[in-house]
Amino acid sequence: MKSWVVATGQRWKLIGFYALMLVSVSSFVLLILAVNDHAIARPFGEVRAGLMLMASGAAAMVWLCWSVRCHQCDGRPAWYLVRTAPISRWYIALVTSPKCPACGYEPRPEGDHQT
Numbered sequence: 001m002k003s004w005v006v007a008t009g010q011r012w013k014l015i016g017f018y019a020l021m022l023v024s025v026s027s028f029v030l031l032i033l034a035v036n037d038h039a040i041a042r043p044f045g046e047v048r049a050g051l052m053l054m055a056s057g058a059a060a061m062v063w064l065c066w067s068v069r070c071h072q073c074d075g076r077p078a079w080y081l082v083r084t085a086p087i088s089r090w091y092i093a094l095v096t097s098p099k100c101p102a103c104g105y106e107p108r109p110e111g112d113h114q115t
């Protein structure tokens, strides 16, 4: 069974989120290297690495919360889950739920033409 976010064709939005999180994790590693005065991180410095970490992390969250939409309720289910679900479960609920986490809309599987 496909999750709601995949069944509604929004997997690419998750991939965008993963890409931004990869930048964020890379910035974190860069920040650790800069704090330890490693030669690789010297051109960036601690401040730039820290700003990149904050900007990319915030961009990832804004992207996910803003872009994932439900066409049935016109809501933003990722934002709904961030606000209402426990912090350890909101992401899992978003990527595994077979229904829209906000309104409960469940897309019909392909080939199911019952009325």
Ligand SMILES: [Zn+2]
Binding pocket: 070, 071, 072, 073, 074, 075, 100, 101, 102, 103, 104, 105
């Ligand atoms: Zn919905």
